[in-house]
Amino acid sequence: MRANLKCLAVAMAMVCCAIPTMAQSFNWKKHDGQTINLLLNNHPWSQAIKEMSGEFTNKTGIKLRVEIFNEEQYRARLNTVLQAKSSDVDVYMSLKFREGTMYSKAGWYADLTPLLNNPASTSPDFRYTDFGEGLRNAETINGKLVGLPINLEGPLFYWNKDIFSRCNVAEPMFLEDLPDTAAKLKACQAKGDATVWAARGIRGAIAYAVSAFIYNSGGDFASPNGKPNLCAPNSIKGAEMYANLLRDYGPPGAANHTFTQVIEMLGQGKLAMTHESSNEFSNIMKFTGREKDIGIKVLPKGKATGISKPIVFGWGVSVSGYSTKKEPAWYFLQWATSADMQSRLVRRGVAPPRSSVFNGPDFKSWTGELPIRQAWANSLIEISKTGTAISYPPTERVVEAREMLGGAVQKIFLGQANAKDAMCQLDADLAKLQ
Amino acid sequence: MSAQRAASLQALMWPAVLFVFLMVVFPFGFAFWLSLHDYKIGQAIRFTGLENFLLIWRDELFWNGFRLTLQLYGLSLVLQLVLGVALGLLLNRIQRMRSLVRTLMVSPFMLPPVVIGMMAIVILDPGMGVVNHLLKSVHLPTSLFLASTEGVIYTIVFIDTWQWTPFVALIVLGGLQALPQRIYEAAAIDGARGWRELVYITLPMLGPTILTAAVLRSVDLLRFFDVIYITTQGGPGYASTTLNIYAYKKAFDFADVGYASALMITLSTIVFAAVLVFSQFRKKLSW
Numbered sequence: 264m265r266a267n268l269k270c271l272a273v274a275m276a277m278v279c280c281a282i283p284t285m286a287q288s289f290n291w292k293k294h295d296g297q298t299i300n301l302l303l304n305n306h307p308w309s310q311a312i313k314e315m316s317g318e319f320t321n322k323t324g325i326k327l328r329v330e331i332f333n334e335e336q337y338r339a340r341l342n343t344v345l346q347a348k349s350s351d352v353d354v355y356m357s358l359k360f361r362e363g364t365m366y367s368k369a370g371w372y373a374d375l376t377p378l379l380n381n382p383a384s385t386s387p388d389f390r391y392t393d394f395g396e397g398l399r400n401a402e403t404i405n406g407k408l409v410g411l412p413i414n415l416e417g418p419l420f421y422w423n424k425d426i427f428s429r430c431n432v433a434e435p436m437f438l439e440d441l442p443d444t445a446a447k448l449k450a451c452q453a454k455g456d457a458t459v460w461a462a463r464g465i466r467g468a469i470a471y472a473v474s475a476f477i478y479n480s481g482g483d484f485a486s487p488n489g490k491p492n493l494c495a496p497n498s499i500k501g502a503e504m505y506a507n508l509l510r511d512y513g514p515p516g517a518a519n520h521t522f523t524q525v526i527e528m529l530g531q532g533k534l535a536m537t538h539e540s541s542n543e544f545s546n547i548m549k550f551t552g553r554e555k556d557i558g559i560k561v562l563p564k565g566k567a568t569g570i571s572k573p574i575v576f577g578w579g580v581s582v583s584g585y586s587t588k589k590e591p592a593w594y595f596l597q598w599a600t601s602a603d604m605q606s607r608l609v610r611r612g613v614a615p616p617r618s619s620v621f622n623g624p625d626f627k628s629w630t631g632e633l634p635i636r637q638a639w640a641n642s643l644i645e646i647s648k649t650g651t652a653i654s655y656p657p658t659e660r661v662v663e664a665r666e667m668l669g670g671a672v673q674k675i676f677l678g679q680a681n682a683k684d685a686m687c688q689l690d691a692d693l694a695k696l697q
Numbered sequence: 698m699s700a701q702r703a704a705s706l707q708a709l710m711w712p713a714v715l716f717v718f719l720m721v722v723f724p725f726g727f728a729f730w731l732s733l734h735d736y737k738i739g740q741a742i743r744f745t746g747l748e749n750f751l752l753i754w755r756d757e758l759f760w761n762g763f764r765l766t767l768q769l770y771g772l773s774l775v776l777q778l779v780l781g782v783a784l785g786l787l788l789n790r791i792q793r794m795r796s797l798v799r800t801l802m803v804s805p806f807m808l809p810p811v812v813i814g815m816m817a818i819v820i821l822d823p824g825m826g827v828v829n830h831l832l833k834s835v836h837l838p839t840s841l842f843l844a845s846t847e848g849v850i851y852t853i854v855f856i857d858t859w860q861w862t863p864f865v866a867l868i869v870l871g872g873l874q875a876l877p878q879r880i881y882e883a884a885a886i887d888g889a890r891g892w893r894e895l896v897y898i899t900l901p902m903l904g905p906t907i908l909t910a911a912v913l914r915s916v917d918l919l920r921f922f923d924v925i926y927i928t929t930q931g932g933p934g935y936a937s938t939t940l941n942i943y944a945y946k947k948a949f950d951f952a953d954v955g956y957a958s959a960l961m962i963t964l965s966t967i968v969f970a971a972v973l974v975f976s977q978f979r980k981k982l983s984w
Contacts, residue, residue, distance in 0.1 A: 335926075335930070338949065338950070339949045342738075346738065346954070364739065365738055368739035458824070467930070515823035516824060518844050519843055519932055660737075660951065662951055663951040666946075666950065666951075673933060674934065677846055679846075
């Protein structure tokens with residue numbers, strides 16, 4: 264009898280313990296039948312997610328309604344929806360260095376911290392700390408987790424080895440070599456009708472590509488006392504080199520060019536050199552023959568300064584502060600940023616932000632298949648170690664400041680102002696934004 | 698009119714009144730309210746009265762946009778009216794395959810602006826575009842078109858004129874076919890033919906029709922946005938940053954909603970003023 268009582272007590276204790284455990288267990292099917300709306304920027308990641316959305320539905324029962332727009336249209340639509348405090352969008356992509364502070368203050372990000380910390384909401388194999396520390400910090404604003412990193416990217420130096428070889432010109436080893444290299448290529452008949460240099464010339468897109476020129480020349484966006492510093496001699500030097508390369512060696516109409524035109528030229532084998540996004544790797548590889556003749560590396564360091572400070576950041580995926588389906592949206596975030604998904608997304612040119620994937624056997628075997636993939640991966644490793652996300656002057660109005668920087672660089676290459684005047688006027692204008 | 702009939706007529710009017718209130722009065726009123734505030738996303742909204750309008754007065758980019766908007770408007774309107782009337786007169790004389798010609802003429806303005814913009818980018822690309830290729834082949838100088846700080850606004854005028862001249866022509870054609878024949882017969886007896894008939898009879902009688910076309914095109918031209926945004930985003934430099942583009946960038950890129958609303962209220966005032974001027978003219982030209 265006593266033994267029976269003991270057994271009963273043990274059984275009851277087990278049931279009592281099991282009740283909270285069961286209540287806390289994570290279940291992928293918890294939101295079966297729900298639908299969440301995704302508003303995404305046109306990006307290799309979002310294209311892949313759209314194609315693979317059926318897998319998420321099979322796993323969770325949650326349907327995805329995916330809308331993808333080019334970046335300008337994407338931002339316009341997102342701003343309209345969020346300003347209206349609408350719950351029409353549950354999940355969206357966001358660049359935290361660009362708009363993080365503003366969106367956070369406006370309440371446009373859902374705080375994901377409680378969901379992350381709740382075992383009932385977060386899969387046990389999610390492993391949040393697998394994301395690089397810098398990327399985790401970028402997605403955390405005022406102690407609140409506002410998104411998860413989906414990639415790692417930055418501008419890299421691409422050159423067409425075939426054109427260089429035909430012209431018997433060596434690849435540039437230092438930033439200061441670029442103008443000389445461009446001049447030699449321009450004079451070379453063997454390059455045919457290829458353009459020597461191309462880069463982003465449209466006002467709003469220039470900051471992304473010009474920043475490393477400024478850093479490597481010894482310049483900086485901010486002075487030690489936190490003021491705009493683009494009128495400093497080395498900052499001017501970097502911006503001037505970028506502008507002069509476009510003016511003297513760029514394609515006609517460069518002032519209206521962004522990455523689409525640049526990548527088209529590079530992909531067609533009609534461009535000798537550029538400084539473009541690592542993200543475009545997969546698009547370049549879609550062109551026949553480019554895997555053999557394209558070289559990739561980080562923008563060469565400054566010869567005089569010895570500085571190599573590339574730009575690096577990652578897009579994040581966030582849940583809208585106005586979403587009425589935050590937990591199903593969080594399920595999507597976990598699935599989309601899982602180690603398994605990232606291993607597969609690598610093959611579509613999405614650089615993985617998870618350490619386990621970046622250092623994992625799948626990624627290594629894929630990059631080992633072709634030298635150009637290895638070069639791309641090595642460049643990403645380098646920029647993740649030495650890079651910075653700061654490609655803007657010190658202000659909360661980042662978008663406006665980046666556009667103003669682009670405007671100043673445009674003035675130089677369009678011949679509307681000399682470099683010193685343009686950059687010093689820029690500093691004065693930026694000071695008003697602070 | 699019986700009281701019951703008056704009441705039912707009033708009831709029929711209410712949906713239209715409600716529609717106008719919701720679609721016109723409320724958005725305009727709300728935009729005006731926003732224009733009186735310093736409202737940047739992520740910051741507390743603050744009443745500033747007319748400060749945004751005073752800032753506009755001192756804003757170089759506003760005056761640049763204002764100049765470009767008027768330049769684009771004036772050039773396009775004149776070109777489209779002149780060419781549209783000429784085309785309308787020509788169409789009026791065509792007897793064969795009239796419906797086919799009209800269908801072909803409708804096609805440019807039936808195309809979505811995105812398509813027009815993308816076509817322009819491809820055709821007018823300074824390096825790879827077919828226009829420069831053709832110019833080169835006949836040894837004529839090439840152009841930067843949309844990438845030229847001096848030429849971009851004229852290129853946009855050209856694109857818009859290509860798209861919308863047939864629209865004006867169709868309105869003119871409708872007007873021409875409604876003109877009373879007896880006046881032409883009387884004029885013929887008096888010896889008015891050809892050029893004289895056009896200048897002294899056709900054009901004066903077409904006045905109200907042309908003004909209607911001018912009003913429609915004015916409203917469209919003053920709020921012209923899509924093709925510019927697709928082709929240049931306001932560049933190169935600020936050479937095509939019209940008031941619409943500028944206000945859009947302020948609102949959606951820079952999140953400065955209050956200032957953008959003030960810009961839009963200013964532009965709306967210009968549009969209303971233009972429409973008022975044309976409607977006064979129309980009254981005078983009615984016959």
